[in-house]
Amino acid sequence: KNEVEQSPQNLTAQEGEFITINCSYSVGISALHWLQQHPGGGIVSLFMLSSGKKKHGRLIATINIQEKHSSLHITASHPRDSAVYICAVNTGTASKLTFGTGTRLQVTL
Amino acid sequence: NAGVMQNPRHLVRRRGQEARLRCSPMKGHSHVYWYRQLPEEGLKFMVYLQKENIIDESGMPKERFSAEFPKEGPSILRIQQVVRGDSAAYFCASSPVQRSNYGYTFGSGTRLTVV
Numbered sequence: 262k263n264e265v266e267q268s269p270q271n272l273t274a275q276e277g278e279f280i281t282i283n284c285s286y287s288v289g290i291s292a293l294h295w296l297q298q299h300p301g302g303g304i305v306s307l308f309m310l311s312s313g314k315k316k317h318g319r320l321i322a323t324i325n326i327q328e329k330h331s332s333l334h335i336t337a338s339h340p341r342d343s344a345v346y347i348c349a350v351n352t353g354t355a356s357k358l359t360f361g362t363g364t365r366l367q368v369t370l
Numbered sequence: 371n372a373g374v375m376q377n378p379r380h381l382v383r384r385r386g387q388e389a390r391l392r393c394s395p396m397k398g399h400s401h402v403y404w405y406r407q408l409p410e411e412g413l414k415f416m417v418y419l420q421k422e423n424i425i426d427e428s429g430m431p432k433e434r435f436s437a438e439f440p441k442e443g444p445s446i447l448r449i450q451q452v453v454r455g456d457s458a459a460y461f462c463a464s465s466p467v468q469r470s471n472y473g474y475t476f477g478s479g480t481r482l483t484v485v
Contacts, residue, residue, distance in 0.1 A: 303478030304479070309473040349413075356418055358413075363412060
């Protein structure tokens with residue numbers, strides 16, 4: 262079993278829909294990250310969380326430390342949001358990241 | 371202020387050749403991480419370096435792979451005698467301090483194809 266699990270693996274939505282991507286982890290962490298990767302492209306860091314909630318534009322990330330769960334929400338989705346969204350954690354005191362397998366999102370017109 | 375620069379973006383090597391991947395961290399960042407993304411798989415940690423030091427190489431294959439981050443110049447990931455299974459995207463990330471509260475900045479990756 263992976264230390265970091267994401268769901269769903271694939272997600273198709275229509276433009277304007279509210280999207281939720283989930284991440285669960287099974288180890289103690291010091292921080293959780295949400296990353297975005299466009300096809301053939303680089304990786305962009307969206308959020309780093311250790312507690313609570315963060316918002317940036319149409320993106321919202323939440324984390325529940327007790328339940329070892331985080332969600333990434335996208336409001337008013339747009340085709341340009343189509344990408345792979347990756348959850349990653351710093352386990353314990355480690356500086357390196359441990360990654361989930363990603364959620365492939367496609368937003369259609 | 372340029373971000374993390376990786377080059378080359380694409381690299382094709384024949385089996386048995388050497389591959390050298392370069393990563394210049396963001397200005398002011400002295401911590402560098404290398405990750406590998408195999409086709410249709412998630413990202414996996416390879417190595418964590420500070421200037422002139424390897425801090426954690428627990429994800430590096432035991433043979434053919436090495437990494438360095440010299441006092442001057444970029445970090446280099448070196449793969450000797452490449453095999454088809456080395457074909458992957460290799461990403462570098464940097465941070466200003468260990469376990470930065472500011473997160474990590476990633477490069478655009480180097481796509482290695484071994485033919």
